[in-house]
Amino acid sequence: MRYDNFAEIEHKWQAKWLMEKPYAAVTGDARPKFYALVEFPYPSAQGLHVGHPRPYTGMDIISRKRRKEGFNVLFPMGWDAFGLPTENYAIKHKIHPAIVTAENVKQFRKQLQMLGFGFDWDREVDTTDPHFYKWTQWIFLQMFKNGLAYRAEMPVNWCTSCKCVLANEEVVDGVCERCSSEVVRKNKSQWMLKITAYAQRLLDDLADVDYIDRVRAQQTNWIGRSEGMEVDFATTEGDTLRVFTTRPDTLFGATYMVVSPEHGLLEKWMPSLANAEEVREYQSQAAKKSDFERTEMAKDKTGVRLQGVSAINPVTGEEIPIFISDYVLITYGTGAIMAVPGHDERDWAFAKKFGLPIVEVIAGGNVDEAAYTNTDTGVVINSGFLDGLSVEDAKVRVGQWLEEKGLGEKRVNFKLRDWVFSRQRYWGEPIPIVLCEKCGHVALPESELPLLLPEVENYETTDTGESPLAAMTEWISTTCPQCGGPAKRETDTMPQWAGSSWYYLRYLDPKNAEALVGKPAMDYWHQVDWYNGGMEHTTLHLLYSRFWHKFLYDIGVVPTKEPYAKRTSHGMILAEDGEKMSKSRGNVVNPNDIVDEFGADTFRLYIMFMGDFEKAAPWSSQAVKGCKRFLDRVWNLMETKVPGDESFSPEHEVLLHQTIKKVGEDIDSLKFNTAIAALMTLTNTFSETKPSRGDIKVFLSLLSPFAPHIAEELWEIQGFAGTAMGTPWPQYDSAKLVASELEIAVQVGGKLRATVVIPLDAAEAEVLEIVRQNEKMQRNLEGMEIAKIIYVKNKLMNLILRPAGN
């Protein structure tokens, strides 16, 4: 019989699980705790897509194994529901985003339950729920009070036709995604969060967490710490032009300087510039460029030389030209650089283009051909008192010299920038701040939280680029909490990243009205043990939430410095054609179709079996069948009760122990594909020699994390005690992992020539004797003598031969 009544069986168990709540996490339980987390989804109108369940299934399998190992597991789910698509849908269909969200959430929840995930549904959170965002606002207020939230002028993308602020995502090829009109950069005063204050700690504490290498590397590079010096250059206008450099050792080679188009000194110099017009034109061109264009990897360097102002190289005393160019960014360092074309590739390219002198100050390369950037072996030349020093020594020496003269100081710089926290949008958390004419920006009292989103007529940004909330005159007008005078509410809202920066904490105590998390829950769970999520969230979400967590640690809300003890990542599921699945390409696979045709267990097995969990893998509608056939075979073998005791059959004993070991280790290292392959291998041998009752029991116990419905059904049919999911994870006996005899390879000069069967752990002499008896080897050995034997126990014997008798 095939396993064709899967729909009925899966519904039966899902209904039972909803009733009996076997996945409920118990705060304060005596068992050791294990908090498994997956990134909560954005509930879009399209519903669940086959990409979502891949990480959920992976962590579900791990959670189920941990439960069987005796852990009190917390595996929660929720909704990251604020955001653009819902807002755009609301604008288009004139439906309140809250209603759209509720419908989408309902659909997502139903689909997730259909897949049999062991989420604790009593802990569901929703970032758009005022009971939740009350605490998002609360955290913002604490940051404001601690000086981590501040106002700054920042450029935004402005669509000249829609007259609204666009997210980077809405700017496609420099034009508005919706109307294809020109997008320009416009400065706007915005709320910023000072993540840079935590840069060093975000970097240092990576040492204390278990993140996979590529996540750690990406975070490290994003934070981008570099040690160098700030050096002051005098100018012919009598100012000081300060630069940051990591290579003060090359100071003698600095033949020109470059400032960013936004540099503050430019305005002051303007009257002295012979080509002020040209400079202004360059500035306005640079300002027009979107972030995307400006950072696009221009092959050609552009720039304008300032005519009438130059700088003095402090060590050579030479006058050197100053340029303005957009390859220098105002947001990094001091917004100005000293250019050393001999030893920096970008400076070299720029110098070649503008015909500037290139001076070699580190020996070892040929600066006429290319910049020489090797710092390890180079020796300093053409550099006065630095001549003959290594790069490293020269850095120290010139540093001392600059410090003595008061011309420079040591400085650590980070690439990491502060976080622009304002959005001119409706569907986000209102920022709980009022602007008082007398007192300035004032925090709302905590007693007034949550500050609810008001009902508005229109969800679109206003013509002036303000949030839709700006049109709510009644809501805006308020009184200052500090002086009681007239004041206005902040009308910007928070970005989608806000709620997701702390949601994992709310799962610990989701219904607490008095605190973000109550003390008992915080003390018991304290940290996520294992967080799996996409690589695309490595630099933004993951870093933002680490930042918020550290802040909460500093103000005594959480007991740990880091939110996640362990972070792993999964690969994307691609469409059958190897391309990304997307609605526009029309290649999206809907999980509902697969579940209808094959069942949830087959679906779960396939997305885990399809390839390496950590790498991208294309969908195959053909290959799904293989997993269904596997379950058919399992069903066929076990659908009638097998009598007997619960011991292993002698024929399968070794393989069973091997499989227990393999499946267990593979789950813990995310190798779900090979774990399933091992279960398939076991099933194949069961087809040859029927499994005993004991064999079946262990098999179902191993299968249950992957395919929980069929495992429970067969468990019930066999009449085993309890449930498959509740039965302890099987243990293997190391002594029984290997048979008494095994086959090893015999090589001659490293090439396979034969295989022989030897007793386990046989000694070299014994194996050699067996090899000499082997017919094939006798042919190989004829007329030869053995010069050398390499024997690897239980693996192979490699013989090095030479002609006999010489």
Add this chain to the structure above:
RNA sequence: GCCGGUGUGGCGGAACAGGUAGACGCCCGGGACUUAAAAUCCCGUGGGACUAACGUCCCGUGCCGGUUCGAUCCCGGCCACCGGCACCA
């Protein structure tokens, strides 16, 4: 341009830590069952040469070289593809 990753049969992918390359699955071919088909079960399945056959040998993990008794794995140099990017001084 920079950073990160990946290249293994017709396909998805295995191969602990340098030790029998291709587990497991898909596709495909042959057979059994069937009036027939589907489903199922059994057998075969990296390429090539030789053999009536049992078999035997050669080649083979993107390319070129190196280390080693032995390399998909380590080292050097290329090529291709994928992903990310904030030209980071």
